[in-house]
Each structure stands twice: as C-alpha cells, then as structure tokens.
Amino acid sequence: MRLLLIEDEPDLLDSLAQALREEGYAVDTAEDGLDGLDKALTWEYDAIILDGMLPRLDGWAVLERLRLRKRTPVIMLTARDGSRDRVRGLDHGADDYVVKPFDLAELFARLRAVIRRSGTQVVTRLTIERVEIDTAARTVFLDQSEIPLTAREYALVEYLAIHRGRLVTRTTLYEHLFDENEASLSNLLDVHVSNVRKKLGHDFIQTRRGHGYSIV
Amino acid sequence: MFFTNSIRWRLQIWHGLILLAVLGGFGFTAWRLQHERTLTIATERLLDRYNQTVRLLRQSGPPDGGRPRPGPGGFEDDGPPPRPGPPPRREDFDAPPPAADPAPDLGPNNPNPGPNPSGPPPGRPLRPRSGPSFYGFEAALKADEIPNGTVTVWRRDGSLLATTHPGPLPSFPQNVAVSPQIIRTGNQLLLLAATPPGEVIRISRDLTSDLLPLRRTAWQLAAAAAGILALGLAGGWWAAGRSLRPLATISSTAARLSAGNLAERLRVEDPNDELGQLAGVLNAMLGRLDTSFTQQTRFISDAAHELRTPVTVMLTQTQTALRRERPAAEYRQSLEACQRAANRMRQLIESLLALARLDSGDQPMKRLRFDLSRAAAEQVELLTPLAAERNVTFHQDLTPLPMEGDPDYLTLTLANLLTNAIHYNREGGTIHLIIRKENNEAILTVTDTGEGMSPAALARIFDRFYRADQSRSLPAGRTGLGLAITKSIIDAHRGTITVESTPGTGTTFTVRLPLTAVTAPTPTPAAGSEVA
Numbered sequence: 127m128r129l130l131l132i133e134d135e136p137d138l139l140d141s142l143a144q145a146l147r148e149e150g151y152a153v154d155t156a157e158d159g160l161d162g163l164d165k166a167l168t169w170e171y172d173a174i175i176l177d178g179m180l181p182r183l184d185g186w187a188v189l190e191r192l193r194l195r196k197r198t199p200v201i202m203l204t205a206r207d208g209s210r211d212r213v214r215g216l217d218h219g220a221d222d223y224v225v226k227p228f229d230l231a232e233l234f235a236r237l238r239a240v241i242r243r244s245g246t247q248v249v250t251r252l253t254i255e256r257v258e259i260d261t262a263a264r265t266v267f268l269d270q271s272e273i274p275l276t277a278r279e280y281a282l283v284e285y286l287a288i289h290r291g292r293l294v295t296r297t298t299l300y301e302h303l304f305d306e307n308e309a310s311l312s313n314l315l316d317v318h319v320s321n322v323r324k325k326l327g328h329d330f331i332q333t334r335r336g337h338g339y340s341i342v
Numbered sequence: 343m344f345f346t347n348s349i350r351w352r353l354q355i356w357h358g359l360i361l362l363a364v365l366g367g368f369g370f371t372a373w374r375l376q377h378e379r380t381l382t383i384a385t386e387r388l389l390d391r392y393n394q395t396v397r398l399l400r401q402s403g404p405p406d407g408g409r410p411r412p413g414p415g416g417f418e419d420d421g422p423p424p425r426p427g428p429p430p431r432r433e434d435f436d437a438p439p440p441a442a443d444p445a446p447d448l449g450p451n452n453p454n455p456g457p458n459p460s461g462p463p464p465g466r467p468l469r470p471r472s473g474p475s476f477y478g479f480e481a482a483l484k485a486d487e488i489p490n491g492t493v494t495v496w497r498r499d500g501s502l503l504a505t506t507h508p509g510p511l512p513s514f515p516q517n518v519a520v521s522p523q524i525i526r527t528g529n530q531l532l533l534l535a536a537t538p539p540g541e542v543i544r545i546s547r548d549l550t551s552d553l554l555p556l557r558r559t560a561w562q563l564a565a566a567a568a569g570i571l572a573l574g575l576a577g578g579w580w581a582a583g584r585s586l587r588p589l590a591t592i593s594s595t596a597a598r599l600s601a602g603n604l605a606e607r608l609r610v611e612d613p614n615d616e617l618g619q620l621a622g623v624l625n626a627m628l629g630r631l632d633t634s635f636t637q638q639t640r641f642i643s644d645a646a647h648e649l650r651t652p653v654t655v656m657l658t659q660t661q662t663a664l665r666r667e668r669p670a671a672e673y674r675q676s677l678e679a680c681q682r683a684a685n686r687m688r689q690l691i692e693s694l695l696a697l698a699r700l701d702s703g704d705q706p707m708k709r710l711r712f713d714l715s716r717a718a719a720e721q722v723e724l725l726t727p728l729a730a731e732r733n734v735t736f737h738q739d740l741t742p743l744p745m746e747g748d749p750d751y752l753t754l755t756l757a758n759l760l761t762n763a764i765h766y767n768r769e770g771g772t773i774h775l776i777i778r779k780e781n782n783e784a785i786l787t788v789t790d791t792g793e794g795m796s797p798a799a800l801a802r803i804f805d806r807f808y809r810a811d812q813s814r815s816l817p818a819g820r821t822g823l824g825l826a827i828t829k830s831i832i833d834a835h836r837g838t839i840t841v842e843s844t845p846g847t848g849t850t851f852t853v854r855l856p857l858t859a860v861t862a863p864t865p866t867p868a869a870g871s872e873v874a
Contacts, residue, residue, distance in 0.1 A: 227654035
C-alpha cells in the first residue's frame with residue numbers, strides 16, 4: 127500500500143512517515159499543498175493523509191482539485207474540531223477526518239478502513255485456501271496458526287489478496303509497496319516474494335513471467 | 343412575607359395607604375363641615391327662640407305698666423310693638439317660623455346680639471317685675487313651642503317665671519351675662535342669657551334629632567369611601583401589573599440568557615419610557631458582553647488550536663518511538679523533536695500569560711528612565727544572527743532618546759517588531775529601523791522589504807492569533823500573539839501603533855510613544871502629571 131502524507135510540520139511529518147513505514151506502507155511525503163497535489167495527481171496512491179492547514183495551498187483546496195480528477199481515499203487531519211471544519215472537509219470529498227492531536231492507533235485504523243472501503247473488499251478477513259488474512263489485525267494464518275511476516279511481506283500478501291484473481295504487474299507492486307526513495311532497488315520485490323513463498327507455500331503466489339504476480 | 347418581596351405588592355400597599363388617607367381626610371372634612379352646619383342651624387334656631395322669648399317677655403309685661411318691655415337690644419325702644427314680620431325662609435327644620443323681631447337682630451350671621459349694653463342705660467330706672475302678672479307668658483311660650491327646645495325663665499331672685507320644661511326643672515344658673523351665651527353639653531345645646539331687668543332665660547335644645555341625619559351622612563360617606571377604596575385598589579393593582587409587565591418580560595428574557603447564548607436582546611416597546619431606557623441600557627450591556635464573550639471564546643479556541651500542533655508532534659513522536667526497540671540515535675531524534683514542540687508550547691503559554699497580565703492590568707507598567715535607542719541597538723545586535731540566517735541586513739538611524747516607560751515591555755515590542763520584520767522579509771532583504779523625537783513623542787519605525795499585506799490583512803494584523811496567511815504554520819518561535827502583545831504594551835504606554843503596507847514592496851510599522859506620560863493600563867488622572 128502506498129500512501130501520500132502531506133503535512134507542513136517537519137517533526138510531525140517525519141515521525142508519522144516513519145510510523146506508517148513501519149506498518150508496512152510505502153510513504154511519500156509533501157510539505158506544502160502544491161507539491162502534495164502534484165504528487166497526488168501524478169502517482170496512484172492507495173490513500174492520502176492530508177493536513178488542513180498547509181502553506182501555498184490549503185488542504186481543502188488540494189482536496190477540491192484532486193477530486194476533479196481522482197477518487198483516491200483521503201483522510202484529513204484537522205486542528206479544529208469545530209463541526210464547520212469537518213463538514214467542509216467531508217463536503218470537499220474527504221473520506222474521513224482525524225482531529226489533532228490524534229492517537230496513532232486510531233489514525234491507522236481509520237486508514238485501513240478507508241482503504242478497505244475504496245476497493246471492493248468490505249470484510250477484514252480474507253480466506254484463500256489454507257491461508258487466512260486478517261487485514262484489521264494485519265496478521266496471516268496458515269492452517270489456523272499465525273505466520274510471522276515482515277511489514278513489507280504482509281503488504282505484498284495483502285495487496286495481492288485484495289486483487290485476487292487478477293494479474294498484478296511488477297510496476298504496480300513497486301508503486302504500491304515502495305515509496306519514492308526506494309523504487310530503484312528492483313530485486314527487492316523478488317526477495318519479498320520468495321520469502322512469502324517460504325512461509326505460506328510455494329504455490330500461494332503465482333508468477334506470470336515477464337508480467338507480474340497473482341493469487342488465484 | 344412574600345408580598346414584601348414583590349414590587350407590585352409594595353406599590354399596592356402604598357397606593358392603598360395613600361388612598362385611605364386621602365379618602366379619610368376628605369370624608370372627615372365633609373362630615374366635619376356638615377356637622378358644623380348642623381350646629382350652626384341649631385344655634386340659629388336657639389337664637390330665634392331666644393328672640394321670640396324676649397319678645398314674648400316684653401309683650402307680656404306687667405299689667406300696671408301696660409307698656410311693652412324693652413328688648414335686650416334697645417331699652418329705649420318705645421316704638422310700636424313688634425309686628426309679626428313675614429316668616430323668614432329657613433333651610434331646614436320645619437319648625438313654625440318665629441316672628442321676626444327686627445329690633446334685636448340676632449340673625450344667623452350675628453350670634454352675638456348687636457349693640458350689647460352691659461347694663462341699663464343711665465337715667466332710666468328698671469322696675470323689677472314680680473307677681474303673677476306674667477302668667478300669660480308661659481302660655482304664650484308653650485303656644486309658640488319649637489320642637490326639641492325648652493325654655494325656662496327665672497326672675498332675678500331665682501324664682502321660676504315660666505317654663506316649658508317637661509321634667510324636673512334645671513337648676514337656676516348663676517352669673518348669667520346679658521349677651522346670650524351658647525354652651526354645648528353632650529347632645530344638648532344650651533343658651534343662657536339675662537335680661538336687663540334681671541330675668542334669666544335658659545333655652546335648651548336636644549340635638550339628637552339634629553344629629554341623626556349627620557350620622558346617616560357619616561355612614562354614606564364611609565360607604566362611598568369604601569367603594570372608592572375598593573375601586574382604587576383594583577385599579578392600582580391593574581395599573582401596577584400593567585406597568586410592571588415589561589419588567590417581567592425583561593427578567594424572563596434575561597433568565598434565558600447565559601454565557602453561551604448572549605445573542606438574544608430584550609424587546610423594547612417604547613424606547614423613551616423608563617423601562618424602555620432600562621431595556622436599552624441592558625441591551626447595550628448585553629452587546630458588550632456578547633462581543634467580549636465571543637472574543638474570549640475565539641481566543642481560547644485559537645489558543646487551544648495553537649497548542650494542538652505541538653501536542654500532536656509530541657504524541658506522534660513518542661508513540662512512534664515506543665513502538666519498538668530503537669537505536670539510541672533515533673530516540674535522540676524523537677526527544678529533540680519533543681523538545682522543540684515543548685519549547686513552542688512554552689513560548690505560546692508565556693505569550694498567553696503576558697497577554698492575560700496586560701489585559702487584567704494588575705501589573706502596571708514600570709516608569710523608568712531609559713534610552714529607547716540604546717535598547718533598540720541592543721535588540722538589533724541580538725537579532726543580527728537570526729537575520730543573517732535569512733541574509734537580511736539591518737539599517738539603523740537611531741537618535742539618543744531618553745524617555746520614561748517600562749524598559750522590559752518596550753524591549754519586548756522592539757524584539758517582536760524586528761523578529762517579524764526578519765521572518766516576513768524576503769531572502770536578502772533589508773530592515774530599516776528609525777527612532778527620532780518629534781513633538782515630545784518618540785517615533786519608531788520598522789520597515790521591511792517583504793511581500794507586504796493586503797488591506798484586509800492589515801485591518802486584522804493586531805488581532806490575536808491572526809496570520810496574514812491562514813494556512814501557513816508559524817515559523818519557529820512565532821506564536822501569532824506577538825503583535826497583539828505589542829499593541830497591548832503600547833496602549834498601556836498611551837502610545838499608538840500603525841501599519842502601512844504595499845503588497846510586493848514591504849511593510850512599515852510606526853510606533854508613537856509619549857516621552858513622559860506613562861500610564862498604567864487603567865489610567866488615573868494623576869498618572870500623567872506625576873511623571874512630569
């Protein structure tokens with residue numbers, strides 16, 4: 127899952143990006159509204175975390191312009207909990223809002239919820255033969271026993287499972303699993319796929335040579 | 343008691359008491375006048391009777407003399423015997439009209455008999471009457487009986503001459519003067535008079551029947567007064583209720599108001615009457631309260647909002663750091679970020695406290711002599727490193743300017759204005775700082791070469807937490823309160839601060855401070871002269 131985080135407070139941006147990366151998300155960052163809007167329009171993100179008060183272009187304006195082109199799920203961070211600000215955010219097409227100061231766990235839960243709602247997936251448990259994936263707890267079971275996965279391995283499994291039956295190209299996977307700083311490490315994906323196969327069975331992820339991967 | 347707490351009841355009680363006093367006074371006066379009139383008429387009757395008696399006494403003189411007795415008023419009157427005059431009109435008492443005696447006029451307007459001789463005129467011997475020659479007199483008296491009046495006549499020696507008295511005789515009165523004397527004893531009106539020859543006349547009249555209509559009048563007056571009182575009380579109750587109704591409206595509206603809802607206003611029916619004026623005054627007060635509460639609420643909400651960002655940073659930093667074991671360098675980074683956030687909160691809290699102190703005015707400005715230019719030069723020196731970071735240069739034109747004021751607070755305003763000029767300047771810009779003296783005023787101008795501000799932004803630049811660019815987070819060390827604090831300090835010094843800006847060219851702040859008249863935020867008349 128690849129996210130865009132638009133926040134102008136550097137200390138907040140850094141720690142939030144770090145926490146999200148540790149959750150297994152690929153995180154791109156932007157420090158002002160115009161830069162954020164550029165990135166949001168250029169790349170395919172699974173969700174955007176958008177601060178309301180931004181230099182150059184405020185969060186609501188970013189949202190308004192983004193919605194002309196894209197349906198990317200957006201969570202707004204607002205510093206005011208006045209209902210006027212919430213209504214304004216939701217009216218402009220925000221999928222959810224979180225009021226500062228927030229709890230990280232709450233932000234992550236809301237993030238998972240908007241990503242889930244944006245796809246066809248509405249349940250939090252996916253079962254693929256012997257493998258069961260709990261997207262709320264971000265855990266994977268094989269024959270009822272929990273298999274420890276790294277955040278990146280989990281993200282790979284989750285992304286393929288959500289798009290089950292469809293071919294997911296290497297480019298798409300790179301776009302959604304890795305952020306702008308690590309995309310050049312091209313063999314990283316192969317390492318993760320290989321690791322997942324060791325843990326969940328060789329046939330769990332199918333390779334379509336020259337095209338990409340899929341879970342059938 | 344409950345009604346002492348109600349204006350309506352108190353009004354009613356006062357109204358009732360006043361009405362009672364007025365009606366009582368009026369009724370008593372009416373009764374009193376009627377009473378006097380009754381007595382006057384009774385007295386007239388008595389005098390009529392007296393005149394008649396005297397006439398009869400004269401007519402029934404001794405047979406030997408054959409001539410009529412002189413009347414009490416004219417002993418020399420030997421003229422024709424009194425003729426029965428036309429019966430004079432009397433207003434009441436359908437008593438037989440007594441024959442008027444023109445000579446001794448003792449009419450109603452003259453209770454004292456006219457020429458009142460104290461004794462017999464000289465040269466005329468008075469012959470005492472005696473013997474039975476008067477026996478026709480009593481018959482005449484009885485024939486002329488006036489109701490409720492009895493006449494008794496004694497001779498000089500105290501023997502009875504004649505009486506119409508039915509019961510036991512009254513005792514012989516001593517020392518009776520010639521002029522009729524009227525005495526009232528209880529229900530009796532008594533006339534005592536002596537004739538020049540020495541007879542004593544006593545006429546008594548029972549007043550019971552005269553006073554009977556008076557009692558009836560008294561009852562009628564009391565009944566009328568009670569009726570008027572009842573009407574007056576009812577009317578007073580209604581009028582008091584009507585005039586107090588707007589008060590009830592005012593109080594019920596006021597009861598609905600609370601700190602959270604000050605938008606409502608009292609309804610004013612007539613703005614010119616007393617209650618209308620009261621409502622107007624209350625409405626004006628509500629307006630001020632409303633504005634002040636709104637400002638206060640916005641200030642608190644802005645302050646909370648400004649605190650949210652550093653708290654969010656601290657929360658996110660610590661939660662992220664604690665998710666797992668980390669190398670020491672990462673913890674260090676988190677702690678540094680937390681420290682920055684905490685510093686920002688500290689600055690904000692200090693600014694808030696400074697504003698609160700300035701607002702409350704309980705810490706008056708100090709009044710010390712210092713040189714504003716020297717203080718400015720020191721600030722420039724302190725801020726040069728910060729300016730250098732942004733490649734901003736200072737240009738100073740400072741005239742030594744000793745003045746009275748609070749050096750700490752004025753230094754703070756200098757620092758605020760200069761830091762602002764640095765932060766909102768363009769890269770490589772300049773700041774012009776000029777201090778000069780003009781007409782007993784210190785004039786300080788700070789001009790930057792930044793982006794400038796729109797007129798809309800200029801209008802609100804001194805508002806708390808106002809920022810020209812609403813969506814921009816404040817640079818480190820800025821709280822959005824600096825200019826508000828600056829303005830409060832300058833106001834407390836009785837100075838003025840103005841701002842001019844040309845978008846794209848720069849902004850100029852001009853501060854004018856009186857050189858001597860430093861006053862506390864709550865000005866006292868003496869404050870200005872004390873310094874001088």
